[in-house]
Structures are given as structure tokens and as C-alpha cells.
Amino acid sequence: MKIQRFSRIGFIMAAAGSAVGLGNIWKFPYMTGVYGGGAFVLVYLVTIAFIGFSVMVAEMLIGALGRSDTVSSFEKLAPPGKKWWKYAGFMGFNGIIIMTFYSVVIGWIFYYLVSIFGGLPDSTQTAKSIFNDLVANKVNLQIFFHTLSVAIVAYIVHKGIKSGIEKINLILMPSLMLILFGLLAYAFSLDGFKEALAFMFEPKWEKLNSEAFIRAVGHSFFTLSLGMGAIMTYAASLPKDTSITKTAFIVTFMDTLIALVAGLVIFSFLFQFNAQPSQGPGLVFISLPTILSNFGTLGVFFALLFFLALAFAGITSAISLVEPVVQYLIDRFGMTRTKAVIVISLVYWLVGIGAILSYSKAWGDVFSIGGKPLFDVLEYATDSILLPLGGFLIAIFVGYVLPKSEVRAHLNNPNEFKAILYKIWLFSIRYIAPIALIFMMLNLMGIIKL
Ligand code: PHE
Numbered sequence: 001m002k003i004q005r006f007s008r009i010g011f012i013m014a015a016a017g018s019a020v021g022l023g024n025i026w027k028f029p030y031m032t033g034v035y036g037g038g039a040f041v042l043v044y045l046v047t048i049a050f051i052g053f054s055v056m057v058a059e060m061l062i063g064a065l066g067r068s069d070t071v072s073s074f075e076k077l078a079p080p081g082k083k084w085w086k087y088a089g090f091m092g093f094n095g096i097i098i099m100t101f102y103s104v105v106i107g108w109i110f111y112y113l114v115s116i117f118g119g120l121p122d123s124t125q126t127a128k129s130i131f132n133d134l135v136a137n138k139v140n141l142q143i144f145f146h147t148l149s150v151a152i153v154a155y156i157v158h159k160g161i162k163s164g165i166e167k168i169n170l171i172l173m174p175s176l177m178l179i180l181f182g183l184l185a186y187a188f189s190l191d192g193f194k195e196a197l198a199f200m201f202e203p204k205w206e207k208l209n210s211e212a213f214i215r216a217v218g219h220s221f222f223t224l225s226l227g228m229g230a231i232m233t234y235a236a237s238l239p240k241d242t243s244i245t246k247t248a249f250i251v252t253f254m255d256t257l258i259a260l261v262a263g264l265v266i267f268s269f270l271f272q273f274n275a276q277p278s279q280g281p282g283l284v285f286i287s288l289p290t291i292l293s294n295f296g297t298l299g300v301f302f303a304l305l306f307f308l309a310l311a312f313a314g315i316t317s318a319i320s321l322v323e324p325v326v327q328y329l330i331d332r333f334g335m336t337r338t339k340a341v342i343v344i345s346l347v348y349w350l351v352g353i354g355a356i357l358s359y360s361k362a363w364g365d366v367f368s369i370g371g372k373p374l375f376d377v378l379e380y381a382t383d384s385i386l387l388p389l390g391g392f393l394i395a396i397f398v399g400y401v402l403p404k405s406e407v408r409a410h411l412n413n414p415n416e417f418k419a420i421l422y423k424i425w426l427f428s429i430r431y432i433a434p435i436a437l438i439f440m441m442l443n444l445m446g447i448i449k450l
Pocket residue numbers: 018019020021022023024095098222223224225226228230317318320321
């Protein structure tokens with residue numbers, strides 16, 4: 001199969017576009033709020049630095065060496081007699097599971113983008129009822145916006161690596177950064193900014209329970225798009241002679257920076273008007289619009305910019321969630337790109353409707369598993385189990401299965417890691433990452449208690 005190649009900047013933007021997503025702007029701030037701020041942020045940063053970054057390098061390496069879809073890459077690189085490693089490549093399907101609810105949230109964002117023009121809610125009560133009403137009662141409207149999101153993503157992916165994925169990322173990523181840094185500049189002028197800084201960076205250890213710890217580790221995988229073959233699939237189109245380690249560093253850095261900026265912006269606005277940070281998933285859909293209404297027309301403008309940034313972040317990540325399976329269907333089944341996109345989109349569109357119904361009043365009971373809404377089950381299964389499992393397999397494969405000399409040849413040279421950094425990375429990929437991930441999964445399954 002002929003694989004198109006990204007340009008260097010195109011690859012960086014596409015990988016950063018994948019990493020920077022709803023996880024950064026919607027999820028990270030609300031998790032920071034729920035888990036009490038500073039200590040959570042610190043655990044998250046340490047995990048990103050020691051585990052996330054190392055696994056990203058490993059995942060990029062598999063992609064760059066395999067130059068194929070995830071299943072074929074594992075198969076190609078595994079030594080004779082260990083070809084069953086190809087099954088690890090099915091981590092590419094995690095993206096489709098994530099897309100079932102990710103696309104629904106992008107749909108909510110579209111809905112907000114439209115409804116902001118009708119004015120912002122002036123009390124938390126009103127804001128809550130708008131959001132709750134959408135989720136519990138407006139099933140058709142949600143399906144409409146979910147369908148719109150599926151269609152946009154499908155259109156971009158069907159255009160392919162160069163004229164679809166690279167092109168859209170080169171436009172949306174700089175726009176997203178411009179908006180967020182613009183909002184940050186404004187937030188900086190607010191009194192709430194200092195409080196936001198303190199909330200995010202002064203660790204209050206007493207608030208850090210084992211759940212917060214686990215969620216921080218899990219989230220560091222989700223936010224970097226690791227453990228499901230998105231980065232691997234993009235890296236299959238890595239331009240020649242591009243430094244894997246430098247690119248992984250830039251992407252990790254951008255992703256972390258944007259999460260911190262989003263948090264600072266949201267909390268500055270919140271503290272400016274003495275609102276509570278611990279709002280959960282409704283933080284950007286309920287608290288933020290209410291707070292922004294205090295700014296009058298300027299607030300509407302801010303809300304518009306904010307939700308636009310959120311939509312951009314969501315779309316660029318969504319395409320990377322779909323691309324691995326599309327690539328797989330093209331490579332292994334000889335499907336045309338268009339056909340593969342249609343098949344895959346239909347599948348997650350349908351399950352996504354199930355996720356929507358699982359939050360609705362009328363159908364909630366039917367679409368739940370073990371008393372939990374399908375939406376939550378899908379999110380939990382990916383974020384907490386499948387991505388860490390994918391990360392574990394990547395770490396083991398690169399740390400133990402690939403020939404050591406080959407890994408060293410690619411990652412320990414003047415263009416990549418210097419000797420000492422290579423040693424630290426290797427230690428992390430062979431020991432720290434797998435052990436931490438195993439602990440995490442056992443803990444989540446209730447087999448051990450931290
Ligand atoms: N990293 C994306 C985010 O932060 C989500 C994602 C996960 C995208 C896995 C691709 C793969 O929202």
C-alpha cells in the first residue's frame with residue numbers, strides 16, 4: 001500500500017491536534033476541580049513526564065518502523081514465531097469506542113455554539129436546566145448534532161492524510177491556540193487569575209486520594225492519545241529523517257501547555273465571581289456560560305470563542321480516533337478510503353445514539369449496563385482499561401520484543417536521545433511504565449487496593 005507522508009510541520013500539527021482535544025479543555029479542568037487542584041495537577045504532570053512521554057516515543061517508533069496500519073505494523077515488526085503480536089494492533093479499534101461518546105460531546109458543543117446567540121444563562125440554575133434538559137429530553141436534537149459531527153469528521157478523513165488530515169490541522173490548531181492564548185491574556189487581567197494559579201499549583205496533599213491518583217494516570221494517557229494506535233497510525237506517515245524524540249517532546253509539551261492554559265482561563269473566570277470549581281463534567285457547559293454572562297456582550301463573545309476552540313480541539317482529535325481503523329480496513333481488506341470511512345462512521349454513529357439515549361429520561365434504563373448509563377460504561381472502558389492496556393502492550397513490545405539493537409539504532413543517535421536520556425527512557429519503558437500501568441489496571445478492576 002502506498003502511504004502518503006505528512007510534511008514535518010503537518011505531522012507535528014496532526015499529532016498535536018490528536019492530543020489536544022476535549023480531554024484538555026473540557027475534561028482536565030473539571031477533573032482538576034473535582035480532585036481538588038494542585039496535588040492532582042502535580043501527579044498528572046509527573047505521569048506525563050515519566051510515563052506519557054516515554055510511551056509516546058515508543059508508539060511513534062512502532063508507527064515509523066512499521067509504516068502501515070496498526071495490525072500490520074505489529075505483525076511486520078514482531079520476530080518470527082511471535083507474529084501473534086499482531087493482535088495488539090487491534091488497539092486501533094479503541095478509537096471507535098471512544099468516538100461513540102466523543103462525537104456526542106462534540107455535538108453538545110455544536111448545540112452550544114448555536115444557542116449562545118440566544119444569550120447566556122444568568123444563573124447557575126438556568127444554566128443547569130439548559131444542560132440537563134438537553135441531555136435528558138432533547139434526544140432528537142442531540143442525534144442531529146451528533147450526526148453533524150460524524151459527517152464533518154467523515155468528510156475530513158475521507159480526503160486522506162495530505163488534503164484532509166494535514167490540511168485541517170494546519171488551519172484549526174493555530175486558530176485554537178490563538179483563541180486560548182487570547183483568552184489567557186484577558187484572564188490574566190482578572191483578580192481571579194491569582195486564585196486560579198494557587199488552586200492549580202499549590203498541592204493540597206490531603207485531597208489526593210487513590211482515586212484521584214489513578215484518574216490522573218489514566219487521564220495522562222487519554223490526553224496524549226496513547227494506547228490506541230492514533231499516534232502510531234499518524235507516525236506511519238512520518239516524513240523521512242524526522243526526529244521521533246523531538247517531535248514527541250513538542251507534542252507532549254503543547255498538549256500539557258494547552259491543558260494548563262484552559263484550566264487557568266476557566267478557573268480565573270470562575271474565581272472572579274466566587275463560583276465553585278468542583279462542578280464535574282458540567283463545568284464548561286454550566287458554570288462557564290453562567291459566569292461569562294456577567295460580562296454582558298463581551299461574555300457572549302468569549303463564550304463563542306471558547307466553544308469554537310473546544311469544537312476545533314474535538315474535531316482534530318476525532319479524526320485521529322477514526323483514522324486507525326480506516327487505515328486498517330484499507331490495508332487489510334483492500335477497501336477504498338471512502339467505503340472504509342462510511343462503514344466505520346455508521347458503526348459509531350449508531351452506538352453513539354445508544355450513548356445519547358442512555359442519558360435520556362425516556363430510555364435511560366434500557367441503555368444501561370449494570371445500572372450505569374452506556375455513555376459512562378464506554379468512557380470508563382476506554383479511559384481506564386483499554387488505553388492503559390494499549391500503553392502496556394506498546395511498552396512491552398518496544399521494551400522487550402523489538403531487538404534491543406534496533407531500538408538503540410533508532411533512538412540513540414545525534415538526531416534523537418543522547419546516551420543518558422536514552423538510558424532513562426529505556427528504564428521507563430521497560431520498568432516504570434509497565435509496572436505503573438499494571439498496578440493501575442488491577443486497582444481499577446478491584447483486584448488490588450492502593
Ligand atoms: N487526546 C484526545 C483528548 O485529549 C482524546 C484522544 C484519545 C484522541 C485517544 C485520540 C486518541 O481529547
